[in-house]
Amino acid sequence: DAKTTQPNSMESNEEEPVHLPCNHSTISGTDYIHWYRQLPSQGPEYVIHGLTSNVNNRMASLAIAEDRKSSTLILHRATLRDAAVYYCILSYNNAGNMLTFGGGTRLMVKP
Amino acid sequence: DGGITQSPKYLFRKEGQNVTLSCEQNLNHDAMYWYRQDPGQGLRLIYYSQIVNDFQKGDIAEGYSVSREKKESFPLTVTSAQKNPTAFYLCASSIKIGGPQHFGDGTRLSIL
Numbered sequence: 001d002a003k004t005t006q007p008n009s010m011e012s013n014e015e016e017p018v019h020l021p022c023n024h025s026t027i028s029g030t031d032y033i034h035w036y037r038q039l040p041s042q043g044p045e046y047v048i049h050g051l052t053s054n055v056n057n058r059m060a061s062l063a064i065a066e067d068r069k070s071s072t073l074i075l076h077r078a079t080l081r082d083a084a085v086y087y088c089i090l091s092y093n094n095a096g097n098m099l100t101f102g103g104g105t106r107l108m109v110k111p
Numbered sequence: 112d113g114g115i116t117q118s119p120k121y122l123f124r125k126e127g128q129n130v131t132l133s134c135e136q137n138l139n140h141d142a143m144y145w146y147r148q149d150p151g152q153g154l155r156l157i158y159y160s161q162i163v164n165d166f167q168k169g170d171i172a173e174g175y176s177v178s179r180e181k182k183e184s185f186p187l188t189v190t191s192a193q194k195n196p197t198a199f200y201l202c203a204s205s206i207k208i209g210g211p212q213h214f215g216d217g218t219r220l221s222i223l
Contacts, residue, residue: 041217044203100155101154
């Protein structure tokens with residue numbers, strides 16, 4: 001199973017950009033890279049996903065390395081509401097393309 | 112508004128009892144999932160369903176059972192065989208299997 005590695009925690013200042021890294025050296029060619037975030041006592045919220053090319057949406061940008069062994073979630077201007085646990089996950093199993101969540105990165109945003 | 116509804120929000124169970132957690136979605140999604148989350152940990156997949164009348168075991172299916180008789184509903188039963196059921200249970204759905212998932216607000220199960 002393809003696994004991901006993320007730092008346990010990161011800090012950012014409000015209104016500054018945040019780059020959240022994720023390593024996935026065993027990714028397969030058909031695995032998508034997904035990012036979710038979770039606030040305390042709530043279900044995770046989908047943020048963004050991609051396969052090979054960089055992706056942008058209203059919430060964030062996803063930068064994927066050329067060899068696809070790592071990716072970075074970019075929050076362009078962090079707000080206090082962005083404080084959450086961010087999960088980088090891969091689909092695995094070509095038949096099912098399931099998602100396995102690891103421990104994630106706890107992002108703290110300082111005012 | 113479309114979304115996923117999990118009920119109840121909090122649930123208490125006596126040891127030796129089965130308990131069923133409800134999950135309903137009105138997003139017209141084919142795929143549905145159940146996850147378990149322990150304090151400070153990530154999510155672990157219990158069961159998933161790609162389509163009505165079909166479901167598959169995830170990573171930690173022992174002690175749990177599910178049914179998918181309707182597209183909108185995917186109830187999870189925590190049986191007495193699950194020795195450590197206290198956890199936060201999350202239900203999710205996606206248009207197709209493996210796509211971006213929408214999550215409910217979860218059910219917190221505790222043992223009395």
